[in-house]
Amino acid sequence: MVRCAADELIKVDFTVNGRPATVHVAPRVTLADALRDHLGLTGTHLGCEHGVCGLCTVLVDGDAARACLLLACQVDGSEVVTVEGMGTPSDLHPLQQSFGSHHALQCGFCTPGQIMSAYDLLTAEEQPAEEDLPEQLSGVLCRCTGYRNIVDAVADVARAYPGGVPGPRNCGQPEPTLPRATLGGAGEQVDLERVDTGGPAEIAVPSGEPTAVITVDTVADEPINRIWAVIEDTPALTACLPGAEIVSDFGDDQYKGRMRVSLGPVRLAFLGDVRIVERDEQTHRVKVIGQAADASSGAVAAVVDLVAEPQAEGRTALRAVAELHMVGRIAQFGRGLVNDVSRDMFGQFAGNVEASARGEAPTEAAPASACAMAMTLIRSRVKALGRLLTGRK
Numbered sequence: 001m002v003r004c005a006a007d008e009l010i011k012v013d014f015t016v017n018g019r020p021a022t023v024h025v026a027p028r029v030t031l032a033d034a035l036r037d038h039l040g041l042t043g044t045h046l047g048c049e050h051g052v053c054g055l056c057t058v059l060v061d062g063d064a065a066r067a068c069l070l071l072a073c074q075v076d077g078s079e080v081v082t083v084e085g086m087g088t089p090s091d092l093h094p095l096q097q098s099f100g101s102h103h104a105l106q107c108g109f110c111t112p113g114q115i116m117s118a119y120d121l122l123t124a125e126e127q128p129a130e131e132d133l134p135e136q137l138s139g140v141l142c143r144c145t146g147y148r149n150i151v152d153a154v155a156d157v158a159r160a161y162p163g164g165v166p167g168p169r170n171c172g173q174p175e176p177t178l179p180r181a182t183l184g185g186a187g188e189q190v191d192l193e194r195v196d197t198g199g200p201a202e203i204a205v206p207s208g209e210p211t212a213v214i215t216v217d218t219v220a221d222e223p224i225n226r227i228w229a230v231i232e233d234t235p236a237l238t239a240c241l242p243g244a245e246i247v248s249d250f251g252d253d254q255y256k257g258r259m260r261v262s263l264g265p266v267r268l269a270f271l272g273d274v275r276i277v278e279r280d281e282q283t284h285r286v287k288v289i290g291q292a293a294d295a296s297s298g299a300v301a302a303v304v305d306l307v308a309e310p311q312a313e314g315r316t317a318l319r320a321v322a323e324l325h326m327v328g329r330i331a332q333f334g335r336g337l338v339n340d341v342s343r344d345m346f347g348q349f350a351g352n353v354e355a356s357a358r359g360e361a362p363t364e365a366a367p368a369s370a371c372a373m374a375m376t377l378i379r380s381r382v383k384a385l386g387r388l389l390t391g392r393k
């Protein structure tokens with residue numbers, strides 16, 4: 001039995017379509033999501049995601065299984081075959097050929113599940129009775145075809161191969177079938193698994209338009225030299241960022257770090273690489289680039305520019321500008337939510353820098369929370385509405 005915290009990553013080594021594969025996933029990630037989101041094998045479709053429709057059917061150690069009902073960590077050491085392993089466009093498996101020639105698909109959404117389920121049936125029972133086929137194939141739901149042609153396609157293959165259906169035709173080929181998730185355009189890839197390989201990784205920040213740009217301005221009551229002493233000290237600076245921690249210090253201003261963020265009940269743990277690319281004592285400026293991935297929600301690359309400026313009466317203005325490029329589910333959370341959570345996080349960060357400059361420990365770095373942000377957002381919108389109604393600035 002494997003025990004780990006809900007937001008920790010588990011390394012899963014298994015075989016997919018005859019090739020060794022490794023994913024680093026949170027314990028809640030299903031086999032279907034690991035195949036689709038981490039290995040790019042999107043032929044495994046998801047319909048109901050709770051074991052009813054059969055669209056996600058794959059083979060695990062030779063038996064059909066619902067990939068939406070298995071956790072990825074449960075298949076450690078197993079052999080998994082997906083529809084991509086059955087054949088290639090130029091070398092289709094007989095079942096794939098038969099589905100085509102019998103017009104056994106319309107939209108095709110159920111077809112991967114039908115093929116894998118039919119293969120499982122014909123390997124378990126070489127010559128099933130044709131009258132039993134409708135019931136034997138009923139574990140995968142099709143909303144288009146009326147099933148007649150699906151049954152005909154499978155019956156045809158059973159007749160053509162009385163000694164047993166041939167095995168998968170695309171297992172054990174050396175090259176992967178699909179690219180992994182990318183940030184930005186061509187050549188700007190973020191490998192969702194590279195972040196956990198142990199050593200420093202090259203950081204590639206996309207050049208396109210960021211998903212969000214956050215600017216936070218504050219004025220601290222501490223003098224510039226004290227604020228700068230915090231900003232130039234990377235461990236002290238990291239301690240000021242809510243939910244952030246340094247995991248490894250590789251030297252030469254390169255780090256591996258972890259960042260925890262709460263979005264309602266969902267806790268995300270981003271693990272990735274950070275590099276200080278500029279530290280200028282004259283202009284009191286620090287520039288940081290980083291990239292990190294959460295096992296279930298996607299990846300983010302960031303450029304953070306931090307500038308401190310002396311003000312009158314021994315005070316210091318602090319400006320943080322963060323450009324965030326996101327990919328995966330996190331990019332779908334909505335710019336408003338991402339902006340608000342990030343703004344809250346950088347707001348806490350600025351307060352912690354000031355506290356550290358005073359010689360106090362940063363406030364306990366609570367992970368940024370969407371619930372807290374929702375309240376802040378509601379308060380700010382109510383205030384704005386009040387100003388609008390009363391004509392006050």
Ligand code: FES
Pocket residue numbers: 045046047048049050051052053054055056057066067068069
């Ligand atoms: S998606 Fe797995 S059974 Fe429906």
Ligand code: FES
Pocket residue numbers: 104105106107108109110111141142143144145
């Ligand atoms: S072909 Fe469309 S759901 Fe089966």
